[in-house]
Amino acid sequence: MKIVIAPDSFKGSLTAQEAAQAIRTGVLDAIPDAECVIVPMADGGEGTVRSLVDATGGTLVTTSVTGPLGRPVSAHYGLLGDGHTAVIEMSAASGIQYVNAATRDPLTTTTYGTGELILDALDRGVDALIVGLGGSATNDGGAGMAQALGVSLRDADGRELDRGGAALQALDRIDVTRLDPRLHHCTITLASDVTNPLVGPEGSSHVFGPQKGATPAMVERLDAALAHYADVIHDQLDRDVAHTPGAGAAGGLGAGFLAFTRATMSSGVGVVVEATRLREQARGADYCITGEGGIDAQTRFGKTPMGTAQAVKEVAPGCIVVALAGFIGEGIASLREVGIDAVLGILPGVCTLDEALDPARAKENLTRTACNVARLFRS
Incomplete structure (x- = not known):
């Protein structure tokens, strides 16, 4: 099973690389023999x-x-x-x-x-x-x-x-x-x-x-x-x-x-897709996990999860794309139209902003959520 892990940074908390590693840990907890391809992403802004x-x-x-x-x-x-x-x-x-x-x-x-x-x-x-x-x-x-x-x-x-x-x-x-x-x-x-x-x-x-x-x-x-x-x-x-x-x-x-x-x-995001060779690395992918700190209706207008989903599906049309986020806003149903199959929040419950942004907690939340997602992939 090939899984592309291509998140943006979780602003104020984790770099894209740190987020990707946390997701990878969760995936391998559920599917130890998964082929994980890590591609840290961005959309031209900070990070x-x-x-x-x-x-x-x-x-x-x-x-x-x-x-x-x-x-x-x-x-x-x-x-x-x-x-x-x-x-x-x-x-x-x-x-x-x-x-x-x-x-x-x-x-x-x-x-x-x-x-x-x-x-x-x-x-x-x-x-x-x-x-x-x-x-x-x-x-x-x-x-x-x-x-x-x-x-x-x-x-x-x-x-x-x-x-x-x-x-x-x-x-x-x-x-x-x-x-x-x-x-x-x-x-x-x-x-x-x-x-x-x-x-x-x-x-x-x-x-x-x-x-x-x-x-x-x-x-x-x-x-x-x-x-x-x-x-x-x-x-x-x-x-x-x-x-x-x-x-x-x-x-x-x-x-x-x-x-x-x-x-x-x-x-x-198009520039980053080209520079990271995301399409080449995603060929043959079964699943893709992307994400960033916040996802809402604006994500469809050039944000990382949208650009990642579209690039991956160009070369792997059957790939299922799941986006993880610390905050989920309104209008996410429209994201299916741009290639994002599901959006999941990573927070385990009510918490303060400082608690949500704490890097150690953010890694734990990403790892736990990615593990649960991977269990669904496996089943």
Whole structure:
């Protein structure tokens, strides 16, 4: 019996690898001779680096970069087991965890550190990048990242712009002659399920700006600055990023990548499915156990359990897919339509959130539930 074990992380509790090992323990308790194939998963958000490093036998790299407030922060990214691909979560360098209610300011926060992570990866010889977009403290359209990579953004007097989204209102000239030439030979895949454009009512500033501390007045100012930025990019680089789906991801970082590199936008979970070779590993599978911390109707819109179920059933149409979760919300009946045959909660009874998130308890709950599921498989 072949069982694919492919969960996402249980946020705030277990990494995808830890969750997978706990599930494996439960399966083998019930079916000692089962063939268990472990594939840690993610959907482009938090945990993507760890999952892909674990799944490919890669390594983590930690370095000091410029944080969103302009101060040094320690950030990490992954070098995958293939030896030539790096996976970066932009939030590791430019994430909202580096600001608080008193310091957050989307007018001035910068993605410069994300660019520095890319440079560090290029220095290590990579020629492919996977970049997870999400969790940003920024709204600068990727301008800071571009400046770190060698792009010059100047005002009408020829002065380099300050960092931050508000400064883009003064943009007059873009000079890409010093853009790091290694980027011309680097494949860049953007992992994101955000389809918002850069500007307008559904754009980065209006939809995500308030989460980063933007007042209504700041939202209008940032949207106008990004619209001007997009106009200059269109006029001088002949690239249209204002209304491209996904350009508004991570405070407009998607637009920066699309303007200054040869990046392509992809579904987050789709990128991870390809990088982990999930389909190849799932051929001939009888059962699949996936899951993450919370599952509800939104899971069908690009979350890990949905992407995992669909990828597995492409190569093993008869495979039964069971998703495990700490929290089950409304609308899970619709998940059968996207390949998830059953959703099961792992909590043994009423408990506090702290108790549910305790790593030791979470492992025990996953192992016990997986054992019970496997007993059903066996029967």
